[in-house]
Amino acid sequence: MEKTLTFQHVSYLWDEAKAAQLAGDEVALFLYRSNLLGADLRLTNYAGGNTSCKITETDPVTGQPVEVMWVKGSGGDIGTLTKAGCANLYVEKLHALKQRYRGLAFEDEMVALFDHCLFDPKCAAPSIDTPLHGLLPFKHIDHLHPDALIAIAASKDGEQIMKDIWGDTMAWLPWQRPGFDLGLQLEETVKNNPGLRGVILGGHGLFTWGDTSYDSYINTLEVIEQAAAYLEENYGKKRPVFGGVKQEQTLDATQRRQQAAAVMPTLRGLASGHRRMLGHYTDDARVLEFVNSNDLPRLARLGTSCPDHFLRTKIRPLVLDPAQMHQPLPAVKEYLQEQFEAYRQDYTAYYERSKHANSPARRDPNPVVILWPGVGMFTFAKDKQTARVAAEFYTNAINVMKGAEAVSEYQGLPEQEAFDIEYWLLEEAKLQRMPKPKSLSGQVAYVTGGTGGIGKAICEVLLQNGACVVATDRDRLDETQTELRKQYGKDNALTAPIDVTSAESIAESLRQSVLQFGGVDIVVNCAGLSISKPLSETTQADWDILNDVLVKGQFLVTQHAVEIQRQQGLGGDVVNIASKNGLVAGPNNVAYGTAKAAQLHMSRLLAAELGPDKIRVNTVNPDAVLRGSKIWEGDWAAGRAKAYGVSVEDLPAHYAKRTLLGEEVLAEDIAKAVLVFVDGSLSKSTGNVLNVDGGVAMAFVR
Known part of the structure; x- marks a missing residue:
């Protein structure tokens, strides 16, 4: 059969030269094919779908050739699939399980039997x-x-549409939850219909195949291309897309971001009633087309169809009334509280009428997806990646609804089926096996001076303990973001420019934090500079810049960040990086020492004021952090060396010798002190000072 190589609706990514390098290694070609398919979100969503190949291996026990299937393991993603993420099983033993199968009521017991079919017992879980x-x-x-195939699979007339497009070369299986019985049905369908190129699973997805990895790849692309082209021909033919526009798009991108940022902390606070959540915002054109449409209330209420979509987006989204959302913020907050409570009650009722005797306890009743006509979509989940992926999945669901409504009538998953997927005991077991969250999971840290030595070390320690981090600074932004994302994940780190003396600059950097993660929980004021001069040489400009950056900067950042923390209603932390010099009077240091003392006392004042909001304010006092610290790159080191009568090169040893412990203080030491204040270890501590100076007796606070 001649293969189509030109596509409009999918990406043909096969590289003949790359494939030639893998020739003869069927597993390598299978992984290559899988990664190409996973690279195009029009073909499948993150962690959705699976691929396989069957090869001949040598049985390690008998030494005889056996057929072994390599298949994506549980929880993997085909876009990044490697051998380590695959299960490999004896095909003959899988067929032998038919003798053990006791029917639909006993589906779940078959999963444990897959382990007895493993060729390599150390491979990924099937x-x-x-x-x-x-x-x-x-x-x-x-x-x-x-999306194009599920649009047909989720259509009222899906089976007939399939025949219109592909004739007898495709077969249809009505919706059924995945399991051994569905495998038997697939086997029987293929046996009774020779010459098929694929099977559509109603409401679910697509199965396609080939004799080689390349044949399977091309067959898959062709089927999806044909489905997408069919939908494209029908958009707007029967009726306007999504019934036409109800909400005119009057806000531009900047205005949408401003509206989203203004309300997102409130949404996050309400969504975090069960556990602290992280957020994601998108105003993708596909989302806006849907949320601004006449069909939004009807289709949103129907929920999603594909199990992968549903598991990540809940039974249905929360849809907001744009008229109510354009009131003053206090009224908007009251409206949102009412809407969230109504959603929780609706979800609880869904659970109660759908549960079985052995169903797991009701989970978080808050919405995952929130739709605001004219502004966009918000999603909330336990971590940033999951929130982002939920948005991607609901966008997939929008695409499905658009296609299904263009050619037929969209049908969501029946409520009981949806419940049985969401509260599937196998899914519950998978949730129970997940590792315990890290101490800062679900928290957003905002760090000023975040690209310098101490600031960057703080960012890294917070990331290591599960936080998402916004590192703000004046320079080194791109390189810091690249480095942090490479090490801690692309979803977890953001850098933003800031001038801590400018309220407008601070507000914009916090807006970026809110739009990226949903809000702010931990504020670390680390931005700083240092000037060491005697009184006679200290200029008014020296005095002004030190007090502007250290004192005014700490005040403005805290003022703006606390407004967000209060809006969230989740409490929070402010940690101010001051200095031993705020407690100890040293020579040639009048402007810097005064500013640091002001930072220290401001912390006490704010702790007293913010306690009722459950916002803790504490101070870390470093001393002589030389390695990697920005302040030692300028004239400060020379000034301090002159004050103590030593060379710049001898400063580290000088500082270490004068401490009680005789230890050099590193940036990581300061970061660990910040961690102690924010990770729950000192959850009932506020207004405190923690010196990290190696032990300087003059700096003892008591």
């Missing part, structure tokens, strides 16, 4: 979809969730 691949006779199989 997923529930394993028999869907293993019982089919094809060497290479792709099971994907393309």
